[in-house]
Amino acid sequence: xxxxxxxxxxxxxxxxxxxxxxxxxxxxxxxxxxxxxxxxxxxxxxxxxxxxxxxxxxxxxxxxxxxxxxxxxxxxxxxxxxxxxxxxxxxxxxxxxxxxxxxxxxxxxxx
Amino acid sequence: xxxxxxxxxxxxxxxxxxxxxxxxxxxxxxxxxxxxxxxxxxxxxxxxxxxxxxxxxxxxxxxxxxxxxxxxxxxxxxxxxxxxxxxxxxxxxxxxxxxxxxxxxxxxxxxx
Numbered sequence: 046x047x048x049x050x051x052x053x054x055x056x057x058x059x060x061x062x063x064x065x066x067x068x069x070x071x072x073x074x075x076x077x078x079x080x081x082x083x084x085x086x087x088x089x090x091x092x093x094x095x096x097x098x099x100x101x102x103x104x105x106x107x108x109x110x111x112x113x114x115x116x117x118x119x120x121x122x123x124x125x126x127x128x129x130x131x132x133x134x135x136x137x138x139x140x141x142x143x144x145x146x147x148x149x150x151x152x153x154x155x156x
Numbered sequence: 157x158x159x160x161x162x163x164x165x166x167x168x169x170x171x172x173x174x175x176x177x178x179x180x181x182x183x184x185x186x187x188x189x190x191x192x193x194x195x196x197x198x199x200x201x202x203x204x205x206x207x208x209x210x211x212x213x214x215x216x217x218x219x220x221x222x223x224x225x226x227x228x229x230x231x232x233x234x235x236x237x238x239x240x241x242x243x244x245x246x247x248x249x250x251x252x253x254x255x256x257x258x259x260x261x262x263x264x265x266x267x268x
Binding site: 049076085086087088089090093095100101135137139144145146147148149150 | 164194197198199200201202205242244253254255256257258260261263
């Protein structure tokens with residue numbers, strides 16, 4: 046299946062822990078993104094990479110660090126998790142045009 | 157004030173109704189406009205994309221853009237229960253690294 050995939054789908058963890066979310070796309074796209082969707086469904090971009098180069102870095106705490114080992118993968122590492130980090134995190138990818146293809150999301154719950 | 161405003165709903169309509177979903181925006185530099193549909197516990201999927209003022213039709217869906225009023229709409233004709241989802245408007249500037257700014261989404265329920 047050609048798609049954007051994310052692991053894990055669900056992540057429940059304690060405050061203060063460090064966790065990673067992985068994203069892979071096999072669509073051959075050059076650009077990948079991380080979005081955060083809060084409990085009110087508001088979707089906000091966090092980061093974007095084009096061919097492994099960071100091109101968008103919104104106002105995100107530096108506890109969040111994206112890493113792109115190659116153009117098909119974009120991982121998100123979060124240090125010292127806080128209650129307010131609880132959300133659904135979506136990875137997306139796109140070719141040079143606008144259509145962004147989203148993954149299924151990772152539901153993060155911080156206790 | 158958010159750059160893109162969208163009524164969160166929920167909006168409940170009977171099957172077969174015409175649905176109108178709307179967004180207003182404050183930044184006149186937005187040039188490209190999209191509508192995404194998001195089913196519960198799924199990722200958003202692109203429904204419509206347009207960059208000019210006027211109407212664009214695709215099956216039962218019509219996207220309308222009025223740049224002078226900074227207002228976009230999505231119309232759904234002959235609505236079906238399978239249209240029940242959250243609809244997110246999104247827009248971007250020319251250039252800008254393909255950064256999309258989303259509305260908060262409108263939750264739609266189409267009832268039998």
